[in-house]
Amino acid sequence: MNLDSWKSQMRKGAAEFAVLSALRDGELYGVELVARLTGADSVGLSEGTVYPLLRRLQSDGRLQARWEVNDNAPPRKYYSLTKAGREAVDGMAGFWSEFQTQLNLIVRA
Template identity: 40%
Template structure:
């Protein structure tokens, strides 16, 4: 991998690290999901491809922080799955993070537009 690609990859990783909590909370907003379903949902977005080793510790932390809850559910004959959903505190945190994200994007867009003048 050439140096430019390495720098790009590092930048992508840092961006993903900084936005992963927001992405997970946003993905869980419509409905609870089990871990692999959530992982596959995230993988449908180019910048959110992460490993199970990244997702599950983060889900555990979000649960400890009271932002998500988790429950085992049986679906038909399949083995039980652990579903993660937002708590009221998690929904509130999502609103705060979403507002900060939108402000950050607007600020960066303003900076980028000014550079083009």
């Protein structure tokens, strides 16, 4: 396996965790969320990856969305975690912490 392929697999595995984590502190509108996720170069998420993932997480019941209409700006779609989404991200964060700790022990050995 080449390095680029390995990096791609790592990013795919972390995408859902990244989206849910970005919403832990409150709702964000789509463009703002995408900018936050695509701005982290090492994570490597693209707009074409984020929006389908948002739709899937909403369909799975982990996210909810609402439209906000403002006369002076285009409508914005805001995303936030549902109870199931918060439980999912909390579980992922616990696993991630333990996984990272254990992997660091191996990598530094």
